[in-house]
Amino acid sequence: MRPAFAHGEDAEGTDRVPTGVAIRDPRGQLFDAAERVLLRDGPGGLTSRAVTAEAGVAKGVLHRHFADFDAFLVDLTLARIARITGQAAGLRAAAGTGTVAGNLAAVLPELLTPEYLALIRLVIARDELRARLRAATGSRIPLLTESTAMIGGYLTAERELGRIAGDADVGTLAPTLMGAAHLLFSDVDGTEPDARAVGRIVTAVIAPVTR
Numbered sequence: 001m002r003p004a005f006a007h008g009e010d011a012e013g014t015d016r017v018p019t020g021v022a023i024r025d026p027r028g029q030l031f032d033a034a035e036r037v038l039l040r041d042g043p044g045g046l047t048s049r050a051v052t053a054e055a056g057v058a059k060g061v062l063h064r065h066f067a068d069f070d071a072f073l074v075d076l077t078l079a080r081i082a083r084i085t086g087q088a089a090g091l092r093a094a095a096g097t098g099t100v101a102g103n104l105a106a107v108l109p110e111l112l113t114p115e116y117l118a119l120i121r122l123v124i125a126r127d128e129l130r131a132r133l134r135a136a137t138g139s140r141i142p143l144l145t146e147s148t149a150m151i152g153g154y155l156t157a158e159r160e161l162g163r164i165a166g167d168a169d170v171g172t173l174a175p176t177l178m179g180a181a182h183l184l185f186s187d188v189d190g191t192e193p194d195a196r197a198v199g200r201i202v203t204a205v206i207a208p209v210t211r
Contacts, residue, residue, distance in 0.1 A: 029055050030062055031076050038118040043125040048072070073122070074132045080119055081137065081146050087111060088150035095157035100164060100210055104151070104177065104202045109192050111147055112185040119143060120182075148178045155206075168209035177205045 033055035037046050048069045052059050066072040087110065094103045120143050123130050130142070139145035152174035158164045180201045184193050 026057070026061055027065055027075070029057070030065070030072070031079055034072075034076055035115045035118065038122060039114055042118075043122045046073075046122065070126075070128050070132060073126070073129050074136060077119055077123060077129070077133055077142060078136065080116060081143060084111065084143070084146045084150055088146075088153055091150060091154045092157050095154060096161050096163065100155075100158050100206060101199065101202045103154070104206070105195070105199045108181050108185075108198055108202070109195075111150070112181060116143065117182075117186055144178065144182070148174050151177055163211060164206065165209040165211065173205060173209065177202065180205065 030051055034046060034051045037050045037054050041050065048062050049059065051072075052062050055061075062069070062072060066075065087107065091103065091107050097103070123133065123142055133139065133142040137145075152170050155164060155168065155170045155173055159166060159168050159170065181198070184197060184201055187193075
């Protein structure tokens with residue numbers, strides 16, 4: 001006779017949805033579900049019940065992997081920050097190739113996705129989440145801080161290569177570009193801004209220091 005597994009878990013600890021189908025990546029499935037809920041319902045609609053319902057898993061699955069819902073949201077955001085770290089490495093490796101404006105214009109849509117923007121809104125809306133993320137990352141505004149550092153690191157590499165002026169103030173250019181781009185991408189409703197609009201913002205910010 002097949003054993004009865006409590007709380008949606010099998011004998012080997014594999015999570016199961018109510019139908020008994022094993023979940024091989026419960027954390028990833030929950031993260032994806034949370035982002036879908038965020039995009040559809042906004043920060044106010046993001047609850048543990050909404051996430052597990054969207055993921056199609058038992059309610060206990062989330063709390064078996066995370067101490068509480070804020071811990072889940074912290075890990076969700078840290079996963080996005082890790083993605084930014086990977087993007088930063090790729091952008092920095094592009095220094096010295098193509099054009100400075102072209103490289104920046106290409107990476108901004110990959111960075112400022114609807115999911116990223118939704119997470120920014122969530123971090124701003126939830127004080128406890130923001131406090132936990134600051135403790136974990138040291139960032140004043142998690143996600144935005146890492147994104148600005150990504151742009152700053154690239155501009156620094158280009159300055160070292162002589163493709164932007166040696167006296168270029170990267171500490172001002174990076175947040176200026178990120179702020180302008182964030183406003184542009186936030187102003188659209190689920191669609192990506194026109195590439196020409198992105199290019200105009202990049203050019204306006206870096207043209208004075210580009211050689």
